[in-house]
Amino acid sequence: MLGFGETTAAPAAGGDLIKETTDATFMADVVEASRETPVIVDFWAPWCGPCRTLGPALEAAVTAAKGAVKMVKINVDENQGYAGQLRVQSIPTVYAFWQGQPVDGFQGAIQQSEIKKFVEKLAALAGQSADGGLSEALEAAEAMLAEGVAADAAQVFAAVVAEDPQNAAAYGGLARAHVALGELDQAEALLNNVPKELQTASEIEAARAQLALARQADSAGPVADLRAAVEADPSNLQARYDLALALHASGQVQEAVDMLLDLFRRDREWNDGAAKTQLFTIFDALKPQDPIVLAGRRKLSSMIFA
Numbered sequence: 001m002l003g004f005g006e007t008t009a010a011p012a013a014g015g016d017l018i019k020e021t022t023d024a025t026f027m028a029d030v031v032e033a034s035r036e037t038p039v040i041v042d043f044w045a046p047w048c049g050p051c052r053t054l055g056p057a058l059e060a061a062v063t064a065a066k067g068a069v070k071m072v073k074i075n076v077d078e079n080q081g082y083a084g085q086l087r088v089q090s091i092p093t094v095y096a097f098w099q100g101q102p103v104d105g106f107q108g109a110i111q112q113s114e115i116k117k118f119v120e121k122l123a124a125l126a127g128q129s130a131d132g133g134l135s136e137a138l139e140a141a142e143a144m145l146a147e148g149v150a151a152d153a154a155q156v157f158a159a160v161v162a163e164d165p166q167n168a169a170a171y172g173g174l175a176r177a178h179v180a181l182g183e184l185d186q187a188e189a190l191l192n193n194v195p196k197e198l199q200t201a202s203e204i205e206a207a208r209a210q211l212a213l214a215r216q217a218d219s220a221g222p223v224a225d226l227r228a229a230v231e232a233d234p235s236n237l238q239a240r241y242d243l244a245l246a247l248h249a250s251g252q253v254q255e256a257v258d259m260l261l262d263l264f265r266r267d268r269e270w271n272d273g274a275a276k277t278q279l280f281t282i283f284d285a286l287k288p289q290d291p292i293v294l295a296g297r298r299k300l301s302s303m304i305f306a
Contacts, residue, residue, distance in 0.1 A: 018059050018071045023081040029072050034097035038069045038122045043086075043093045045077045050109040051092045057112055058094070061119045064164075068123035096122045134160050138169055145173065150180035166195065172203030179207070179214045187211050202288075209284035217249035237263060237270050241278070248282065257282060257296045265303055276300065 021029040030039050042058055044051035055073065062071040076083045076091060086095060086102065096104040096118070104122060137160050144153035154177035160170035171194050178187035188211060194204055226243040229236060240263045248256035257279065264275040279300060283293045 016070075017062055017067065018073070021072045021074050021079075023074075023079040026072075026074065026079075026082045030097055031100050033070060033072075035100055037067070038096060038098045038126050040069060040071045040119070040122065041095045041097060042071065042073045043076050043083055043088045043091050043095075044073060045075060045091055047077075048091050054092045054094075054109040054115075057109075057115050061112070061115045064116075065119050065123055068126070069119055094118075098122065098125050134164055134167065134170075138167075138173065141173055141177075145177055145180060148180075150177045153177045154181065166198065168194075168198045168201035168203045171198060172201070172207040175204075175207035176210055179210050184211060184214055187214075205284050209281045212281055213248060213285055216245050220246040220249035223247060223250055223252075237267060240266075241271070241274060244275075244278065253282065253286075254292055257292055261296065261299055261303070264300065268303070 019029060030041055033039050040058065040062060042051075042055060044055060058071060062069055074082070076088065083093075086093075090107055092109060093107045094105055095102045103125060104118070106118070110118075137156055141153045141156035141160070144150070144156065154174055157170050157174035157177055160167055161174060164170065171190065175187045175190050178184070178190065187207070191204065191208055191211065198204055221242055223243065223246045226239055226246050229239040230243055233239065240259055244256045244259040244263065247253075247259060260275045260279050260282075263270065264279070268276065279296060283297060286293045
């Protein structure tokens with residue numbers, strides 16, 4: 001095995017983020033360099049198809065990390081010494097070094113989302129942020145939104161979007177801030193112009209659901225009148241559905257979910273399954289671990305598969 005040493009030096013970014021190395025310079029470029037900043041080593045070869053996919057994706061993630069990690073590429077056809085010592089049996093193989101030691105790695109091409117997680121995990125080992133502080137900014141914006149300071153939250157979300165145009169959480173947060181401000185058309189325009197590759201992200205779906213519920217709230221009837229209509233005619237499913245919309249619009253989310261579950265139990269096919277569709281919209285708008293979501297999904301599933 002390699003005789004890698006250890007040190008307690010604090011991490012610090014600096015120098016070139018991405019470079020080529022050889023067996024002769026591996027110790028300096030990887031082992032010694034990793035004592036200050038985590039280093040990702042990409043073992044590759046010119047004839048390797050997956051390498052041509054993984055390499056640029058890794059480089060993009062390292063560049064996006066803005067100095068939290070570095071990357072070194074080594075051609076195994078020309079440099080077999082350290083590849084042999086690290087037991088590289090197939091390529092691409094990627095190792096992560098920190099404090100002079102290999103601490104993580106993987107083989108083969110992986111998805112961009114997994115590459116991002118790999119880089120973030122490595123940066124975290126060194127006490128660094130792999131996104132230049134954007135995650136902290138998003139957390140602050142979410143806190144502002146939860147506290148009702150939607151205008152300030154919108155400014156922060158917009159700043160993150162400007163910094164990282166591929167950040168689904170920032171787009172979704174900005175759209176939700178527009179919804180909270182009553183700027184529904186702006187929210188819709190923003191969501192319609194989200195980059196294509198982000199359109200199915202959970203953060204975007206959640207914002208769309210909140211926008212849909214906000215538009216419904218604009219036309220929701222008085223709760224008291226609709227409750228009276230349901231009491232007068234319990235078989236009036238339209239009145240039950242309208243009451244559920246009004247309840248949600250007035251902030252009575254649990255009651256709205258209960259009403260829709262009861263409607264689904266009475267006639268699951270009514271109005272092309274409108275009750276189930278509305279339930280999914282409410283669930284998508286809430287956080288996945290919200291107790292209302294967890295209990296509601298469980299009850300709905302028990303009825304679907306009964």
